[in-house]
Amino acid sequence: MEKNSVITVKNLSKFFGEVKAVNSINFQLRPGEVFGLLGPNGAGKTTTIKLLLGLLEPLEGEMRIFGLDPEKDDINIKQRVGYVAEEPLIFKSLTPRDLFKFIASIRGMDDMVASKRGYEYLESLEALPYYHKLIATLSHGNKQKVQIIAAIIHEPELLILDEPLSGLDAKSVKVVKEIIKMHTQDGGSVLFSTHIMEIAEELCDRIAILNKGKIVGIGTIDELRHQADKVGAGLEDVFLRLTEQDASVDEIVKKLRASYKNGRR
């Protein structure tokens, strides 16, 4: 295991019956780095994250976060991690106020620090008007804002973000991207899972492309271009080539063109 890595994953596998959700993957996340996990639906991104958080038990392989085993030392790890999940299951019967009080209590935070940070983040994400409203009544985007604040209020060393920008308005997307940049400038690290190529291209220092549970490409954008044999191409084309979806996309587009020519409009 690499000593300086924030996250080290070696030959990690997780199967659900016949489905190989994660199949012998290897990667490292270095301090101050934004590492992207990219892949189509069902590629194994969320399963990888759940394994890292100790929410699932691996079939085989090794994982270390800050040199600790997530299966045994999950409490110590989670003190230093902030997690935003793809689906915001954040106690919809509570208000953000109740939720932040609960989180700050479990994390053993100081009242003043929690209140100050809470206010700053609520204000910057324009979520103050929802502070006293039931989470169940909030829109998806506003729930996502609450979830993001819940993940960063203790200012963790490592952020694990699974589609964090989903449902957010343009202004909030910009604010969250800036928060991520400030976090890494401050020495923090980010494991970032997304479908959106432009955001991955803009934010990630290195990217692992997952397909059917396997890593099919890993490295910086330039390294990925070389691996895909697509020098000068955008990340989208690189992604489609590495996940072997480029041919099927061409086929779909061809069919659609034919259908439009045949007078659908």
Place this chain on the structure above:
Amino acid sequence: MGEKKSKPISVVKVSNRELFLDSQLMTAGASQSRILEKYEKNPDSLKTQATFAKVIYGILIGILTIMPLITYLQFLQYLNAGVIPVEVLIFTGSLLFGIFFAMQLGYMIMGGMLFSAALMTGETFRWLETMPLTQEDLQKMSFKLVIRSVNAVLIAIVFMFPIVFLFAGINIPVFLLSIGITLIEAIFYVSVLVFIGQKLSGVLMDASTQTRKKTAVRLLYMASYMVLIFGLMIVLQIAIASVDELFITFASSENPTLINILLSLIPYPFAPAYFVLLCTVPTQAPIELWLTSSLGLALFGLITWRLYKRALRALKNVTSAEGEVAAEKEIPIEEIQVEISTTTPFKAYLKKDLLTATRDFTMLMYLIMPIIYPIIMFAATSSGIGFFDSLSEEIGYFIVWLLMYTPMMSGFLTAGLLNVEESGATILASLPIIHRDQAKAKIFLMVLIMTISFVPPLIIYLQHPEFLTFLTVVLSVYPLIWSMVLTMFVMKVRLFGKMKYKYILEELHIEHKIAKWIFMVLVQIGILVGIYFLSFWILQFGVIALVLAYLPIGISALIGLYIAINKMFPKIK
């Protein structure tokens, strides 16, 4: 394009299902994802469940008609015998008819309130508004949706009561007249249902819950429905058992002319009750009672008409998004203060669970049922107090009733308190949770509620000359009761939350879920049967022997469970 246009009414079918799902989701709280998952797997189950619910309430109303039927048969019997004055018979019969009408309303509310609440949020109409439908179409749809949600209940309400007069006395004029009265009642009930739906939707969907007062109001409001439901059930049980006794009891009282006049003036539920009963004895009834009951009935008609108009207006408002936007109140940002005060993890878990219970109907039900059940059971069987040959026999009867629902109550508490974590899965996944603290908070609430749930039966026994003996038995049985709920907790965590290095309270192993629950309940029933056998055997040696046996067995079980729970959730430095 030549496509067939859908009539607005055909959209009602779709909206009806949509609303049924909404009504379930509104109260499902933490179980919302499970409900959606179920419908995803079997979309037809939604239609079946909606129909089933309606039919069940219709059948319940039908069964309820036994009460006026028995009343009317007794009324005719005593009338023909001529031993009890007609006014007394009218008083007793009308009183019982009135109670029946009030209970009908209660059942109607029970059957339709959630659907009506879902309708009155107006959510369904937000997407319907985007379709080429006029405001009038939407208003008609909203009314049809309410009717459709309770159609089986309404049919039962309109026809079952009049049928009594065909069945018991073949009185066709009264049959036809009572159909007219039940029709007015049906309109009255639907209007009331709309208002209750409006209020309930406000409480369930209210986003501004920043004050403790509002939370308390919300809790009380939600609990009041359960009090109403269970109160009605008790009244039914007592009424059916005591109709005959009531006629005889009132026969010995003074002539109730004044009470009759006053009651018959009350528009609902007594005026219609008096009017119908007077029609069965038109010549024997006093003229002043005819006048007052006619006046009361006219008032009832007027009130119903006004309520109906207001309900229509409320339905009209709900179909338009304009009213909704205008009603929303925003707190100025400058007034919002962010004060995040922290506490210990144990208190934080407790507070979270209690807050969730005040805003989550399903969880509230899970927590309140263990307290309400013993009240119902003991209220319904309290007539048996003091009618036993020996104290030992009565203690045996007491123990049977006291412990009968313990497996169910353990199940309610375990399911309610552990499943609530599902709606916060993301947050819990990210937090450095010490599962021991989390388990401690849950166990504290479970034991507390179980302890409280055995107090009401004791209050009923306060009148008993041997009250202290009953108190001692309850105190000695507490460790056994706590052991039962803790056994359920331990089984649930072991079967659903076992990981390689730890146990978690959330459900990880959801496979064979039903089989696991059946197993857990069977274990509880097994323990209960064991306690019953032991109790009856030891009771041969007297109540003191029973108390002396309960305490060491219960305490030993608690010690065993304490060790097991400590192993599952060890202390973490």
